[in-house]
Amino acid sequence: MASKTPIVVVKDICKTFKIRGRPPVHALRHVTNHVDKGEVLVVIGPSGSGKSTFLRALNGLEPVDSGSITIDGVELTSPKTDLNRLREGVGMVFQHFNLFEHKTALENITMPQMVVLKRKPGEADEIGRRLLERVGIGEKADSYPSELSGGQQQRVAIARSLAMTPKVMLFDEATSALDPETVGGVLDLMKELAAEGTTMVVVTHEMGFAREAGDRVTFMDEGEIIEEGNPEAVFDHPQHERTKLFLSQII
Amino acid sequence: MVDVIWVTMPFLLAGLWITIKISLITILCGSLLGFVVGMLRTVGGWAVSTTLGLYIHALRGTPFLVHLYIIYFVLPATGISWLQLEAFPAAVISLSLYTSTYVAEIVRAAIEAVPRGQSEAARSTGMTALQSMWYVVLPQALKLMIPPMGGVYVIIIKGTSIVSVIGIAELVRAGEHATQRHPKELMLIYGMTALLYFAYCYPVLRLARWAETKFGSVRLPS
Numbered sequence: 001m002a003s004k005t006p007i008v009v010v011k012d013i014c015k016t017f018k019i020r021g022r023p024p025v026h027a028l029r030h031v032t033n034h035v036d037k038g039e040v041l042v043v044i045g046p047s048g049s050g051k052s053t054f055l056r057a058l059n060g061l062e063p064v065d066s067g068s069i070t071i072d073g074v075e076l077t078s079p080k081t082d083l084n085r086l087r088e089g090v091g092m093v094f095q096h097f098n099l100f101e102h103k104t105a106l107e108n109i110t111m112p113q114m115v116v117l118k119r120k121p122g123e124a125d126e127i128g129r130r131l132l133e134r135v136g137i138g139e140k141a142d143s144y145p146s147e148l149s150g151g152q153q154q155r156v157a158i159a160r161s162l163a164m165t166p167k168v169m170l171f172d173e174a175t176s177a178l179d180p181e182t183v184g185g186v187l188d189l190m191k192e193l194a195a196e197g198t199t200m201v202v203v204t205h206e207m208g209f210a211r212e213a214g215d216r217v218t219f220m221d222e223g224e225i226i227e228e229g230n231p232e233a234v235f236d237h238p239q240h241e242r243t244k245l246f247l248s249q250i251i
Numbered sequence: 252m253v254d255v256i257w258v259t260m261p262f263l264l265a266g267l268w269i270t271i272k273i274s275l276i277t278i279l280c281g282s283l284l285g286f287v288v289g290m291l292r293t294v295g296g297w298a299v300s301t302t303l304g305l306y307i308h309a310l311r312g313t314p315f316l317v318h319l320y321i322i323y324f325v326l327p328a329t330g331i332s333w334l335q336l337e338a339f340p341a342a343v344i345s346l347s348l349y350t351s352t353y354v355a356e357i358v359r360a361a362i363e364a365v366p367r368g369q370s371e372a373a374r375s376t377g378m379t380a381l382q383s384m385w386y387v388v389l390p391q392a393l394k395l396m397i398p399p400m401g402g403v404y405v406i407i408i409k410g411t412s413i414v415s416v417i418g419i420a421e422l423v424r425a426g427e428h429a430t431q432r433h434p435k436e437l438m439l440i441y442g443m444t445a446l447l448y449f450a451y452c453y454p455v456l457r458l459a460r461w462a463e464t465k466f467g468s469v470r471l472p473s
Contacts, residue, residue, distance in 0.1 A: 059375055061371055061374065061375060084374075084377050084378065084379050085377065086377075087374065087375055087376065087377040088376070088377035089377075090375070091375075092372075092375035094368060094371070094372065096368055098366075098368035098369060098371060098372035099372070100369065100372070100373070100387050100391075101369070101391060102390050102391050102394075111386060112373070112376035112377070112378065115378055115382050115386055116376055116377040116378055116382070117377075157372075160372075160376065161375075161376070164376055164377065
């Protein structure tokens with residue numbers, strides 16, 4: 001059960017993309033949210049709803065225009081904050097895996113540990129091998145990303161994030177680019193992490209996962225949080241018309 | 252004919268040696284400078300990037316011969332003592348500046364060709380911009396640079412022939428001297444000259460090809 005210590009606190013953030021010659025896109029409009037320690041927050045919504053921007057804002061990959069974001073007591077949005085230090089504690093898993101293509105699976109996990117956390121090669125190696133076992137592909141340690149399936153690559157990416165012992169893990173549509181037969185395995189892994197008490201923010205189109213592993217579901221549309229609550233409430237008794245419409249389209 | 256070859260070859264080889272010296276120094280200096288310019292252009296702010304862009308386009312948009320004349324003839328006319336350059340340094344400096352602009356564009360294009368997700372992943376693990384560049388982006392960009400670099404080097408090697416106009420006795424100049432001595436053997440002498448260039452350039456191209464395969468085919472995410 002999630003204890004009530006907030007790890008992520010988001011207050012009133014706004015983000016507008018301005019592209020010359022086009023009307024500005026309000027990706028985030030006054031979004032306020034929080035994630036407690038051990039909680040799994042699932043963010044759903046149609047494409048272009050701002051959910052990915054919201055997630056990318058949480059580790060500063062997408063700087064916000066206004067509002068504040070605090071990660072474990074450190075204000076990300078403060079100009080004084082060392083973003084690099086803060087990002088050590090925020091794991092991120094991408095839709096397209098983004099494994100370092102010139103490194104083997106194991107090196108993908110050991111390199112950031114050595115560069116960022118200054119761990120010794122032996123220690124990083126041991127952690128790397130253990131995590132590869134943990135995500136179920138221990139035998140692929142010496143394979144390059146191009147030799148791995150999408151599902152295997154995503155497992156390496158998850159292991160790479162876990163190696164930094166993050167306070168919170170962000171998943172940006174982690175299974176959207178996978179072949180259908182590998183989706184289930186990665187989702188199972190994410191469910192295991194959730195069950196182990198990992199604090200997670202998950203942007204996904206997998207409603208089964210949201211229902212099963214999510215502690216709380218947030219529905220976003222046009223840069224706003226439309227509705228949120230526990231999975232049963234949102235999926236079975238949506239209050240808002242837009243939520244009903246979205247759910248009717250995808251389930 | 253054989254005795255013409257016999258007599259001429261030492262001259263041509265001496266010329267080739269000067270061509271090799273000029274081109275190697277140029278390739279080294281031009282690549283280093285170009286690497287720095289290309290890097291700064293990708294990571295620097297607007298002002299840096301614009302200034303360097305101006306440098307690149309000014310040099311690429313004008314003939315090398317003009318640069319050479321400016322550095323060898325115009326700069327000494329200013330009377331400033333350290334701008335009084337001998338032919339050899341003048342040739343090397345102008346060729347290096349010229350080379351650097353091509354290398355800079357190759358470096359920039361290669362860095363930009365590495366998908367953004369790579370640096371985003373690096374940054375999201377807590378790496379600084381510099382660490383991300385050094386450990387993640389550059390190693391992948393380097394592989395992309397090898398084939399076009401080989402092409403530029405060969406163009407520069409052949410381009411060194413232009414510096415004969417300021418009196419440097421490189422290969423083409425040596426060939427011209429030889430034709431004055433044996434005016435009836437023009438085809439033979441220029442043929443020998445071309446062969447010597449080929450003997451120098453071909454291995455460079457093979458080397459680039461070898462490096463390309465040796466350092467692995469480029470792996471880019473789909």
